[in-house]
Amino acid sequence: MTDHQRLYRRFLRLYPREFREHYGDEMRRFFAEQLWDARSSGGRLAIAALWARTILDVAVTAPREHLARPALVREHVNGSAATIVEPQPPRPLRYVILGLAPLWVFLVEVATASNKALFVKPPEMLGLPLGVSVVAFALGLMAVGIVALRRTSSVRSGVAAILLLSAPATGLLLVATPLIEQMQNLRT
Amino acid sequence: MAEVATQTGGRVRLAPGTLYTNLKRLVAGGLIAESEERPDPERDDQRRRYYRLTPVGQQVVADEVARMSDLVAGAQTWIADLKR
Numbered sequence: 001m002t003d004h005q006r007l008y009r010r011f012l013r014l015y016p017r018e019f020r021e022h023y024g025d026e027m028r029r030f031f032a033e034q035l036w037d038a039r040s041s042g043g044r045l046a047i048a049a050l051w052a053r054t055i056l057d058v059a060v061t062a063p064r065e066h067l068a069r070p071a072l073v074r075e076h077v078n079g080s081a082a083t084i085v086e087p088q089p090p091r092p093l094r095y096v097i098l099g100l101a102p103l104w105v106f107l108v109e110v111a112t113a114s115n116k117a118l119f120v121k122p123p124e125m126l127g128l129p130l131g132v133s134v135v136a137f138a139l140g141l142m143a144v145g146i147v148a149l150r151r152t153s154s155v156r157s158g159v160a161a162i163l164l165l166s167a168p169a170t171g172l173l174l175v176a177t178p179l180i181e182q183m184q185n186l187r188t
Numbered sequence: 189m190a191e192v193a194t195q196t197g198g199r200v201r202l203a204p205g206t207l208y209t210n211l212k213r214l215v216a217g218g219l220i221a222e223s224e225e226r227p228d229p230e231r232d233d234q235r236r237r238y239y240r241l242t243p244v245g246q247q248v249v250a251d252e253v254a255r256m257s258d259l260v261a262g263a264q265t266w267i268a269d270l271k272r
Contacts, residue, residue, distance in 0.1 A: 015205075019212065026237065027204035030189070034204075053203050061205030068209075 004035050004047070008054065014062040067151070095158050099149050102142040102169040106135060109177065117181045130183075134176045141169035211239065219245035 001009075008031045012024050031054065038046035109115035118131025125133045145165030149158055189207075192200055214220045223240040226232045241249065 019209075023208040023212070025235065027208055029235065030204040030207065033189070053201065057203030057205040061203075061209045065205075065209050068213075 002035070004051075005032055011054070011058050014058055015065055019065050095149055095162065096146070098162050099145050099166045100142065101166050102138050102173050105170055105173045106139070109173070115177045117177055117184060120184065122187060123180065123183050131176060131180050134172060134180075138169040138172045138176075141165050141172075145169070214245070215239075218242055219248055 005028065009028060012020055012027060015024075034050055034054075035047070038050045042049075106115075115131070118135060119129050120131070121129045123130040142165065145161045148161035148165065189202055192202055211220070215222070219242060220239045221242050223238040225240070226238065
């Protein structure tokens with residue numbers, strides 16, 4: 001294996017693992033053939049051109065593959081033309097509503113004025129009331145969960161995004177107020 | 189790949205990422221499928237996968253060729269009208 005092939009092998013790590021496992025060997029062989037052609041036809045200049053094409057190729061196709069939906073559907077239009085279209089991933093409203101649970105909890109607490117303790121110092125963190133930092137962290141987790149929900153194309157990964165991100169954020173908001181109130185009581 | 193280069197007079201040179209991401213899309217779309225048919229043993233490479241057009245893929249190709257033919261015919265009529 002040449003240095004060029006080793007380097008291309010490293011570039012292949014930029015593709016999603018599943019894609020790499022399925023097509024990686026063939027892509028490496030394909031690159032090796034192109035390298036052989038470049039060497040036999042134009043020497044260094046041809047190899048430089050091959051690398052320029054290859055780097056551009058990886059830069060375009062690797063991110064696209066990470067963002068690609070796993071399934072595609074065909075659409076036949078009036079029997080005269082056909083196109084391949086990306087399907088919309090299953091994002092039923094209930095998943096989004098569930099994913100936004102931390103926001104609902106926070107809004108209910110604000111509406112009922114039950115989380116006032118969150119906005120009072122002490123305790124504080126980075127100059128802000130600790131509760132504000134906790135709320136920001138929880139809503140940040142929720143935002144990541146919503147982005148993950150938007151990207152996902154399967155029910156299983158949607159549920160995983162809710163369980164791993166939105167659910168802990170909701171729990172954090174629910175326990176934050178009593179915990180901070182206790183901390184404030186201990187100080188006084 | 190050699191055939192693509194030959195057909196396009198060397199203008200199109202597919203890179204591995206472009207080729208295999210598109211093969212994946214076409215397989216997922218049901219337009220091509222991995223083929224169990226292998227070429228002659230002397231020409232076969234066991235490590236390679238071979239693909240064939242599915243019936244739907246053939247229909248799509250035919251439809252697309254017909255659509256493009258219509259476009260070309262329309263453009264030729266338009267150019268002919270301009271020359272008159």
